[in-house]
Every structure is written in C-alpha cells, then in structure tokens.
Amino acid sequence: MLERRVSRDIQVQDVTMVYHGRGDSVIALERVDMHVPTGQFASIIGPSGCGKSTLLRLIADILQPHSGQVTLGGDTPRAARHDHALGFVFQSPTLLPWRTVRQNIELPLDVVGRNSTRRSARSTDELIELVGLKGFEDALPHQLSGGMQQRVAIARALVLTPDVLLLDEPFGALDEITRQRMNLEMLRIWAESETTALLVTHSIGEAIFMSDHVYVMSARPGRIVSVVDVPLPRPRTLDMMRSHVFFDCVNRVRDGLFGMEESASAASRPQPVEAY
C-alpha cells in the first residue's frame, strides 16, 4: 500500500486573479503570497469583496488563477482534489435534502467508493458523535436547525480525513452564541485531525481565536496587507479572549484593516467588519 502523507501545506505564490466584466475588468487578487505550514490553522480576514473567498476557491481548484501558482503539499490543487485530499465547508450547509444526516456525511465515501483504500475514511459513527449529532443520524436536513446542519457539513468535510480543510465563513449565518460554541468545537475537531486548515471570516475575534496566523486583506485590489501571528497556546479557551495577547492581536489586525493612522478613531465610527 502506498505511504500516505500525513498532511499538506498550502503554498500560494504571486497569485493574481482578474474578473472580466462588461467593458471593465476587476482585479480580485493582486500578487498574493501565503504559506500555511502543515497542520497549522490560518485565517484570512478582510472586508466584503476583498477576494478572500476567491482565494479559497483557487486553492480548492474551483477557480484558476490568471498568473502565479498554488500548491498543496507540492501538488497542484487539481492533483490534490483528485486525490480527495480537500475538505470544503461552505457558508451555507449545502446538504442534499433527500439524504439523511448519515447519508450526507457519507456522500464523499460514495464518490470515492466505499471499499477504496485511497483515503483512510473515518467511521461515520465516530464523526457523528464528534460533531454532537448522536440520535439524529436518520434525520433529514430540513428537520435540523442551521447550526446542526452546519455540523453535518463539517462532518462531511472530515469523513475522508482531508489533508487540507478549507472553511468559507462556515459560521457566518449563525447567531453569536452558537458561533462561539461552534468555534470551540471546530478547534477541538481540528486538533485531533492533524489537517491544515484555512478559514475565511470577516470576524476579527473569530480569526484570532482560531488561528496560528491571520492574513489581513484589503479590497480592490485584493491584497494581503499584513500577517498577524497569534502566540496564544493551544488548546485555546474562551478566557484567552480577555488576555493582553489577544487584544494586542486584535489591534494589529485592526491596524492592517483600517490603516495605522485611522486606527485611533476606528472604535468611534461604523466598522466594515464585525468584532466580538
């Protein structure tokens, strides 16, 4: 049997992406560089329209860059995708409404083939327990709350033990309380999965709480303006959100988002991004 890599790093090199509209064209991403080491958790934060979802879709091989390159553990995104090495969680749960919770989680297994040895599949029962859906295995999506549906989507993304887990504002539609609980659960699940994770969010608090590195982006053109390292230990706890280190990180992300000179007045005016 082939020796499988434990995980893959995410390498984005000098990537530019242009959308051509009627007459004019919009530069969605301009010369973006990024590296998420194997097994780490990184976030991308930025205002709406800064191209953060586009960047995630380039990494997932849903879109192709105009120039520059993306590699996942040295392979192209396409090769990684064909190797079923990617897990993707969308902003909406995107469940198949005719499939039960169990069947939705097992959809990737159906695609790869149940008896395939190409990916080491996790047991569905274990996953259902991990995301707290025990007792709902045979429920249909429309019988679940939004938070529960998103848990199913997370379990589905993890069932093939992906090397790279891509999260596109997965908790954006949830209320604040559920969101914090999901953040904690996500970290717990990630910690034991050894996968490299990349989260797109527009919440400063969420980005810092979850990540080892936060990439701050600006809009039009979409650029990475700063990278904030988060020196908080793991496992993370909600208490850490009151620590000096956390506030220091919040300020540095703010500096990146609003520019140094404006950050002093940032608290007093309406903000384009939400913070905890």
Next chain:
Amino acid sequence: MPGSGPSIRRRLAAVARPTITLVVLLAGLELLKRGGLLPVFVPAPSQVFNEIVKSPRLVTANLGPTAFKATLGFFIAMGIAVSAGSLAVLLRALYAPIYNLSVTLNSIPIIATAPLLALWLGTGPQVQIVIATLACQFSMLVGTVQGLQATDARQRELMHVLSASPFQMLRYLLIPSAVPYLFAGFKIAAPAAVLGAVTAEWAGAERGLGAMMLYALFSYDTPKVWLSVLLTCLLAAGGYGVVALVEKLVVRHGREVKLAD
C-alpha cells in the same frame, strides 16, 4: 411520531368537511328535482346513479378503454419527454429545437389534429393514444428541464471538490434533485392525458368515455351524458391521485415544488 392522535383527527376533519358538503349538495339536487324545480337537462343524482345499476357493463366497457389509452399515452409521453428534456439540458444546442417543438405541439388544438391522425394512423385506438401522448407531454418536459437545472452553484461546487465523475454528478445530485420537479410535471400530465384520450374519442371511437358521451348526447339521454362526464372527472382525478401517492412514497424529504412555467 409525537401527536399522531391529533393528526389523525385533523386528517378525518379534512375528509369529513368536503364529504358533508357533497352529500348536502346531492341531497339538495335530489329534492329540487323531485319537486320539479330543475330543468329537463339536469337529472336527479339518483337517476345518474341508476344508470350504473341498470347497466354496469356500460361503465366498465367504456371506462376501461379510456383509462387504458390515457395510461399508455401518459407513459409514452413520459418516456419521450424525460429523454428529450434530459437531452435538451445536456446538449445546449438542442435546447431550443426540443423546447420549441414541445411548445408548438402543446399549442395545437387537440381536436384539430384528430382527423389528420385518423387519416395517417387509421381509426383504431392508436389515434387516441397518440393524442393522449401529445396532450400531456409538455408539462413533463418542463418538469424534466427545470428539475435537471434545479441544483444550486454551491451543490455543484461541492461535487466538484469531491472530484465526482459526470456519472456520479448525475446519480448523486442531478437526478435526485430533479425528482420533485418530475412529479410536479407528472401531476399536471395525468389529467391532461385523460382529457386528450376523451377528446380524441369524440372524433370517432368504438368504445370509451368520449364515445359514450357522444352517443348519449345524440340520443338525448341526459343521465347517461352526466354519468360519462362524471366518470371522466373521476378518471382524471384518479390519475392525479395515483401520481401524488407515488410521489408521497418516493419523495420523503417533504419538498414539493411548483413548475414556474
């Protein structure tokens, strides 16, 4: 299931109310007729019912053939419309020709095609089957076309990230998501097939509800005309009911859709 008691009671209530209305209406008609207050072309319900008792053969000999022709036409149309609809979605170039042909066929007055078809196909039941097919194909084509396009971009991206093959895309996403739309089309098509068959029978048929209707009409047998109309309605409603029942058994996720076209 929690609360199955009240749900049964609610279901009984849902059946009881129209039943009571119907009984009251029929009783009222009966009384009015006996009192001599209704014109000659409105028979008493008992007279219509009496026709069944008098000659049950009349009912079976005409209901059977019409039901058979409508059902056969329905399934032929289903085969053609679902295949053509799938082809139209899969091959963009064929979309307009297929859709336009279906619309055109649907806009032709059925009764006008009957003499032509009789010339081409003879005067047997095949003419009525073809007309039943023509009468019900459109909604099934619309259902297929809409159903196969009913997935959203996220769902397709999901299958893409999972590296699903085109066949898996069809099997796990496109076909299951099309099913509610197919049934929406089938439910419109079933009564339309009955209507097509009966209309075609007017143009000349040995047996069938349309023929029975015509003979009764020409012999001024009002109760028999009413009986044939009633049977046609029951057959059309029955067709709808059977499709709706199959849908309930097949589609478990409670997602009923309406066709937009």
